[in-house]
Amino acid sequence: MSVTAAKGFTAAGIAAGIKESGQPDLALVVNEGPRLAAAGVFTSNRVKAAPVRWSEQVLKGGQVSAVVLNSGGANACTGPLGFQDTHATAEKAAEVLGGNAGEIAVASTGLIGVRLPMDKLLPGIGKAAAELSAHGGEKAAIAIKTTDTVHKTSVAQGDGWTVGGMAKGAGMLAPGLATMLVVLTTDADVDAAGLDAALRSATRQTFDRVDSDGCMSTNDTVLLLASGASGVTPAPDAFAEAVRTVCDDLARQLIGDAEGSSKDIRIEVVGAATEDDAVEVGRSIARNNLLKCAIHGEDPNWGRVLSAIGTTSAAFDPDRIDVAINGVWVCKNGSVGEDRELVDMRYREVRITADLSAGAESAVIWANDLTADYVHENSAYSS
């Protein structure tokens, strides 16, 4: 159902020839109104791709009539000419769809440091516009894939309104967003400020808490567009919860499809003095290469969990930390706990719980293991 699950949206996904493979590589998502409200969250990487710098400007107006997304090239580190390419993309979409280029968001994903083939991309916009449909959400989700093995979509139903979405991302998933492009749509009648509040709250607790490989992209973009076509204005809490549900589902799908991964690791930090402490500790565990290798080897190596916790500035007493792996408390009071032989790690999902015994706050971070396949995929990516 994807981005066309909500009323008032059309979408398309086509092969414009940007990818040499001939796979789909260009998506359009069009808000047919009556409202054109929008909010966006972007990478916190200071090296930002041209489409990110463009779309940040667009979103300041709070109105987006359409989003052009391409895979096959990130248009990052491409200088002033790369920015001109993004500008030309928005102008072309405005010409084809009608409307104002200043209300067209652009998102790109793929290799950094390579100019986009504009002779393919610009005609592709016309071709995609001709295929726009209220059932085009799946095709759009397929066209934004890079190394993703599956396309990712999600839907949440409210009382007379809907939130739908699509995502791409299979690596470089890290706080401050990931190499992810996400477009969420809703037919709820919510203004730009309401969208912004719901989206920031949701991304903070979902996309910002997946950390596949510790790497932050130059292109991360999460957009939420509202058409108002349902005529219903939901209660802010109910709306925020629906946005969070869709984001959480998509974030979980990203982790489940991370490049070369064999395990999804759910890291829950409890007993923290503050939520920030819980997040800091969770991320430190999530990024520990030695632990990630151990999990890959189905080795419940809790010493590496403690070693990662010890590098943080969170409040804790090392002698009061407990760690469970898949429900077995292998570390108690900072030392040996239950028998590690009891830990069953055969399944894809691995649950690590770290209890800091320092308070009542908690957070969940999702990560992946580190595998030879990850090394292989990322050694060969640009060659």
Add this chain to the structure above:
Amino acid sequence: MSVTAAKGFTAAGIAAGIKESGQPDLALVVNEGPRLAAAGVFTSNRVKAAPVRWSEQVLKGGQVSAVVLNSGGANACTGPLGFQDTHATAEKAAEVLGGNAGEIAVASTGLIGVRLPMDKLLPGIGKAAAELSAHGGEKAAIAIKTTDTVHKTSVAQGDGWTVGGMAKGAGMLAPGLATMLVVLTTDADVDAAGLDAALRSATRQTFDRVDSDGCMSTNDTVLLLASGASGVTPAPDAFAEAVRTVCDDLARQLIGDAEGSSKDIRIEVVGAATEDDAVEVGRSIARNNLLKCAIHGEDPNWGRVLSAIGTTSAAFDPDRIDVAINGVWVCKNGSVGEDRELVDMRYREVRITADLSAGAESAVIWANDLTADYVHENSAYSS
């Protein structure tokens, strides 16, 4: 020549049976005086192994008569009983060698969360003491190896005095020290304060700037012992330089022997506004898993360098960053520079230069690539 290159030291390395393989696993380094001055630097991990907590106390007195080092077990996360084991180790060494347990430093390396086999370790101290020799430095260096493929030693000669040293470490090399045990010795006549100043200055620019895999150990220990046996008190600058030379050589040997690595990556950040900025940027590049994979694949993927720089808080303008790989400026002004096909990456050493164009400060960080062998070694470590 190792720790016995300097006059006034004896050492030994033996197989005490701590390692099931029967390989050497226990080393003794004894300061025969006349001076017993010492300084130490330890892991900044807040989860500290028992021997680290013990030796930190010992070093506060500024006097060390002997160091007991074992491989085959880290004695970390072993609770109060683990600390008692370290205490008993020092007591046993004091009994065998004469002297005060409060002047015996202890260092351990190996798996976390496992008690040491004290029934093997304590008799081993007597056995090692019986083999102490002014030529025992090499054997001591061999006995502290874990996954190291070679033992590491270094010597610098002053004007009538000498600094020697040994190191172990093959992974978990990260700032705030690494999984490394290092013992340096000198026959220069320098007091504890002089040793401390020279050691802190040296480690800050050497061991703290190698980052094999971003992981920080619970056991890192670097000790500098002075016997005064040469009767010469060097100029502080000359002494500091000799200590730095030995540390730099040992640090470089650690990177060259990092677990599963196929490349040594020298990351030089220049044009930084401050040295701290240069170090922050260098570490961020050093820890980027995607870049480490690319280097392994001999792919001069400068986009991943920029992506890593962008996550830092250093002063720079993204459009003024230049990046060279092995001397080819593949990125200029944050965008495409010289032809990446010109970059020759066949050799083990890879040089990355990042010019932030923001000042005159610089720093060098050493790292390794990320390989399938690293994953394999660290998936299988404790099983």
